[in-house]
Amino acid sequence: GRSLCSPRSPDMPSRKSLDPKITFGVEIELSIPQNSRSVLDQLRRKGINCAELSRISNQPDGVWKVTHDGSIQCPCHDPNCQTRELVSPILRGGKGLMNLHQTLQSVNALDLSLNKSMGVHVHVGMSKFKFGAIRRICQQFVRFEYAFDEIVPPSRRGDENKYTRSNRNNPRLSWHEGGGLVAAIGRCGGMEELRNLVSPDRYYKLNLHSFLKHRTLEFRQ
Structure with a gap:
């Protein structure tokens, strides 16, 4: 497995580290073991509110979505070749950064596979910007x-x-x-x-x- 962030990453961000009016979301592409249900269970045991949903399903507020991603490539014989995208709910300010930090730390404990076809997408809310x-x-x-x-x-x-x-x-x-x-x-x-x-x-x-x-x-x- 591989880590999504360095073990030397900064400490947990504080609630005041980002203006609460700022909204953002994160999409993380990765490959997980064949039994994705066990991955969801592990995340939930870490306190992460998550669900496996289709790409077109409405995402409930506050829930991290695990969904299939067809753009990811990995060898079919790879036991971890279950291509998924982990999609955050709408996150807000420093509290959102704390949620993201906690989730990444939990994901790092899983048996992940990463390769060059996988990336990260960050959405930043612009509704209040001219x-x-x-x-x-x-x-x-x-x-x-x-x-x-x-x-x-x-x-x-x-x-x-x-x-x-x-x-x-x-x-x-x-x-x-x-x-x-x-x-x-x-x-x-x-x-x-x-x-x-x-x-x-x-x-x-x-x-x-x-x-x-x-x-x-x-x-x-």
């Missing part, structure tokens, strides 16, 4: 995309993974050179125009398509 603020986030992300790439494995950088493609390199933005990328984004006058320019589909590192459905920006690692 369009100008969202546009500036897009400008800064594109400007510093190479820096963001440095904190993920090489297999997730640039266009190495078809599910986490480069926003800078997308065909609608890439022909703007240098500072022209930021300027082009700055000329967008609405959310649809911004989405079409920055992330033509949802498989980009910064996915704006999630805004239409969930009012979130999705950061795909």
Whole structure:
């Protein structure tokens, strides 16, 4: 098995470590032993409220969802080849960080398998942000995309993974050179125009398509 976070990770975050008005959610791709029921039982014994649900099932408030993920690849002879995605409920502020920390610590105790086809997606709630603020986030992300790439494995950088493609390199933005990328984004006058320019589909590192459905920006690692 492998760990999702380092044993040297920081102590449990406090309730005051993040503004309670900020909402976020996390999706973690992994492979688990064949008996997924035992995994759910182990998480529940650790105090994690979770359920195995289909991808289209409504997720009850406060419940972590375990669901099948067809984008994950692993050898069929692997005894742990039960590809799953662990989806958080809507988390809020420092209390949400505490919930995430507790869940990751519990998941680390399981017999997990991880490989290059598995990633993490983070949704950040944007319902309280004005369009100008969202546009500036897009400008800064594109400007510093190479820096963001440095904190993920090489297999997730640039266009190495078809599910986490480069926003800078997308065909609608890439022909703007240098500072022209930021300027082009700055000329967008609405959310649809911004989405079409920055992330033509949802498989980009910064996915704006999630805004239409969930009012979130999705950061795909």
